[in-house]
Amino acid sequence: MKPVQLFCWHFMAYPYLDKDFDEKEYTGWVTVPNRLWDNGKTRGLYQEYIDQLAYADDLGFDGMVLNEHHQNIYGLMPSPNLIAAALSQRTSRGKIVILGNLLPLHLNPMRVAEEYAMLDQMSDGRLIAGFAPGGGPETFNYDVPSANTREKFWEAADLIVRSWTEDGPFAHEGRYFPLRYVNLWPKPLQKPFPPVWIPGSRSPSTMTEVAKRGYCYFLSSRSHGGETHRAQQEFAAVLEKHGDKYHPFRFGILMSTYVGETDRQAREECEEGVWYFLKNCLKGHLRREGRQLTYGPGIPYIPAAAWREYLKSHKPGRKLLGDVENWDELDASQSIIVGSPETVTRRIQNLIEKAKVGNLLIQFQLGNMPNHLARKSMKLFAEKVAPALRHDSFTYFDKEYPGVTLERSMEAVH
């Protein structure tokens, strides 16, 4: 058994929007006008963000998390692999988690197989390889037809893993990516291959595909009420059905936190960044205002029968995370946990035990939060929160999952 794994996730938001952005602009995604990009202010921005991630490594986090987004103010990382390459040379301990490369956006999945193999070699075997199909915004940014995205995604993911594990050259006779000579140079360092994580939003079919292959399931939801616990139970049941057993390191969640010296100071320091994040960065993604592009009938990637089930319980116009109107509502969503080290420890430990989750992917820098505050919060977390979480989670997991071995089960991998 091992303690909870604590990762530092950076989204690399665009932090220089005017105060009236929400009032003036329709969306923060896809069509957000790029005249708002201010070259006078952005010099050194990537450096600042990379430095924050390298600082996480210095502070003893278990890893750093990157992901791929296009044409938005939420995440300035169209190519997370570039940032990962930089981190491979700046850091030496933590895992580098890319969650993930959006496979349907790549004309040839071998490009991802190659770059991930390079990154695994460059980082001396520290890569965690995430594959994601992409959501609505990517559909619009890269003109990816929705109806066959899922099939394309799994064909690409399986081809990549096969190219890592099977000696080449071999021919791949796939529906979407037929290739005559698959023969990967370089190979990844980790054997049999780097850990694979797949994000999902509670769709049973994604959980099933993940379970079949023995991968780690990452819940991409940003709110952690009862749904996170339900997702864990559903995934555990799916694993059971496939002759596998759940343990906390098969599962990961995304959360945000800000740690200050006291509850009051924490809230005061982070509030501007939090509201910037909720109202600007989530506009077009997790807000009703404008047009939410993440999920819906215009992005028809789930089969019609699944859509009918979704519609039955769907409440049009319900509040999303970015629609919260005050601090109490935000607090109740358990999306962004803010407070003193004691408060944050208590609330996160509670979340770990409820959701039985072993991988916490934590966002520290929110919206336009200044560098010094993000770093201070990370430091307080590493020094005053992480040790208690590690201790308590180890005790808890050891009690709840006695005798669980953590070797990845590889039987199911094609």
Next chain:
Amino acid sequence: MSGRIIEVNQRKVQVLERGSGAPLLYLHGFADVHSVKENWLPFHEKLTERSRVIAPAHPGCAGTDENKDIENVEDVVFHYLEVLDALKLVQFDLVGSCVGGWIAAEFAVRHPEKIRNLVLIGAPGLFVEGALIGDVFMMAQPEYGSSYASLREMLFAGCDQVNALDMFPDGKGELEDEVRRYQMLRLSSRIGFKPPYFYNYSLRNRLHRVTSPTLVLWGEKDNFVPRSHGETYAKRIPGAELTIVHGAGHSAHVERPEETARLILEFLSR
């Protein structure tokens, strides 16, 4: 389910059929039978006065099985060749609205001999420089979580028209209507989303192959497929004429059912 199910190459196809007289194959679009409504609209009923109207649901729409191998409009044309075999239709009038009009035009350039008369209503399918076809997928994402005003605005002359509100209401619509809408978007994403967007670059240079009399109908205020596309169809199809349906938007057959049907009946009676 209304109509009947026929089997085509081991897949089910739902077909509505009504009326007697010369066979008329109707291919549906977004605001239409099979893509929203379960049954005929007043426009189709009017056509049955003269014709035996046969309206199959596209692959994956209404009660027709989905076909995951459909990747482009060519695959849909081939599907319809098999549907025609199953229906034993050799020659017929072909009327297509919206996406159905595109499929009809693609069919007509490949098999002109099968078509007695061709009618295209607000059909996408062409590349016309400087006249982009609207993004119906983005408009299908509700605003404020529940408003379909911009989708209605794209598919109709105005977002608050009674017919538009009936087919694409805000908030929760009738469950099966919403499922049919979704199925139509899913099929359209297979054939119309990938660049190029709702067109086949080669089609305009093939239109000279159409040999049937052709009527091109366009709503006066089409916010989905600009009128210059109708003008291009009319210019490139030998002998075709463009008629504007006044007061209508993209869905002339829904917005001005009487007039649109009358124009078609007059054309077919010539």
